[in-house]
Amino acid sequence: MRAVTATHDLDLPPGVRPTPLALLMLGRAADARSERGVECPGDLPSPSDPNLVARARAAKEKLGDKVFILGHHYQRDEVIEFADVTGDSFKLAREAAARPDAPYIVFCGVHFMAESADILTSDDQQVILPDLAAGCSMADMATSEQVEECWDVLAEAGIADVTVPVSYMNSSADIKAFTGRNGGTICTSSNARRALDWAFEQGEKVLFLPDQHLGRNTAVLELGLSLDDCVLYNPHKPNGGLTVEQLRAAKMILWRGHCSVHGRFDVSSVEEVRERIPGVNVLVHPECRHEVVTAADHVGSTEYIINTLDAAEPGSAWAIGTELNLVRRVAAAHPDKQVVFLDKTVCFCSTMNRIDLPHLVWTLESLVEGTVVNRIRVDAETEKFAKVALDRMLALP
Numbered sequence: 216m217r218a219v220t221a222t223h224d225l226d227l228p229p230g231v232r233p234t235p236l237a238l239l240m241l242g243r244a245a246d247a248r249s250e251r252g253v254e255c256p257g258d259l260p261s262p263s264d265p266n267l268v269a270r271a272r273a274a275k276e277k278l279g280d281k282v283f284i285l286g287h288h289y290q291r292d293e294v295i296e297f298a299d300v301t302g303d304s305f306k307l308a309r310e311a312a313a314r315p316d317a318p319y320i321v322f323c324g325v326h327f328m329a330e331s332a333d334i335l336t337s338d339d340q341q342v343i344l345p346d347l348a349a350g351c352s353m354a355d356m357a358t359s360e361q362v363e364e365c366w367d368v369l370a371e372a373g374i375a376d377v378t379v380p381v382s383y384m385n386s387s388a389d390i391k392a393f394t395g396r397n398g399g400t401i402c403t404s405s406n407a408r409r410a411l412d413w414a415f416e417q418g419e420k421v422l423f424l425p426d427q428h429l430g431r432n433t434a435v436l437e438l439g440l441s442l443d444d445c446v447l448y449n450p451h452k453p454n455g456g457l458t459v460e461q462l463r464a465a466k467m468i469l470w471r472g473h474c475s476v477h478g479r480f481d482v483s484s485v486e487e488v489r490e491r492i493p494g495v496n497v498l499v500h501p502e503c504r505h506e507v508v509t510a511a512d513h514v515g516s517t518e519y520i521i522n523t524l525d526a527a528e529p530g531s532a533w534a535i536g537t538e539l540n541l542v543r544r545v546a547a548a549h550p551d552k553q554v555v556f557l558d559k560t561v562c563f564c565s566t567m568n569r570i571d572l573p574h575l576v577w578t579l580e581s582l583v584e585g586t587v588v589n590r591i592r593v594d595a596e597t598e599k600f601a602k603v604a605l606d607r608m609l610a611l612p
């Protein structure tokens with residue numbers, strides 16, 4: 216069964232093109248390439264089963280060293296409890312690659328992370344995503360077709376050969392492969408500055424995918440470019456909504472993508488918390504909007520946020536702008552500091568939260584029975600070029 220594309224009967228303003236919306240069929244064999252995900256197949260245990268924790272423990276114990284469970288920082292506590300290692304997406308993929316003796320890698324995160332783990336692990340290792348519906352809305356904002364079309368637009372403007380693609384780790388394997396094929400590199404929120412420095416040594420311009428905010432924040436706040444050096448490429452408009460002159464004048468061509476979690480924070484949240492907690496330190500992730508990052512006191516990756524709180528003075532106050540599961544865990548780990556969530560409303564990553572204890576139990580018990588469920592596999596050609604881009608990142612100075 217294939218995804219159906221619907222682009223008709225839409226009432227859109229002039230000049231705006233419809234997004235090729237994938238009408239995903241639910242169930243097995245639906246569009247596994249989409250980060251949007253699909254309904255999880257299989258018979259899940261009931262969430263109200265009081266034995267879920269005991270069942271997860273028993274299954275993990277039976278599997279022993281054969282299974283290695285990775286838990287992203289934004290996962291639920293009930294899942295993190297069973298993780299052999301926690302971290303951001305890149306750290307976890309590297310941890311998986313460093314455990315070649317484990318034939319099963321259970322990735323408690325989202326689809327693009329499991330793809331990266333599959334790319335970096337050996338062919339003998341099987342990477343499993345407990346719920347195929349755990350995708351990433353940001354990664355979905357740049358499809359392979361849209362990015363190839365953008366590259367054609369840059370070629371027609373005569374700038375493709377001086378433009379270096381830099382793609383955030385939070386992108387599909389297809390986008391990573393595009394990046395590798397076209398001389399670019401991957402970056403994380405920790406090394407985005409080094410990646411951009413490298414890219415500007417290779418060419419005159421950067422096409423930054425898919426998170427406009429990380430690209431803009433790094434270019435302006437760390438490289439010293441101006442906001443006018445950046446243009447926003449909108450894949451839903453002809454030529455990205457840009458003129459040839461705008462494309463030729465730009466140094467940073469930012470893809471119009473964002474994180475639906477970090478995009479929620481706004482300047483009023485920063486003002487409100489400063490008023491409520493005098494002396495509070497505002498610490499945000501670089502996926503937040505430029506005006507929020509500018510209004511904050513500190514900006515950095517998930518690992519930076521954790522390390523900053525570890526090193527903070529007892530009694531200090533912190534308002535953190537990132538995913539709520541992580542903020543709650545950081546707050547619980549530092550009872551001697553006041554740690555609050557930056558936003559006024561709840562802000563979980565809904566797709567990350569799809570991985571819960573029933574899915575983990577189902578995955579582990581299936582493995583005990585000898586059945587591998589929800590395996591994530593990147594095809595050989597995509598893997599080859601995605602790895603080129605990932606290896607360039609690993610070689611960054």
Ligand code: SF4
Nearest residue numbers: 351352353474476564
């Ligand atoms: S927090 Fe944002 S970038 Fe991370 S998985 Fe969720 S939607 Fe994607």
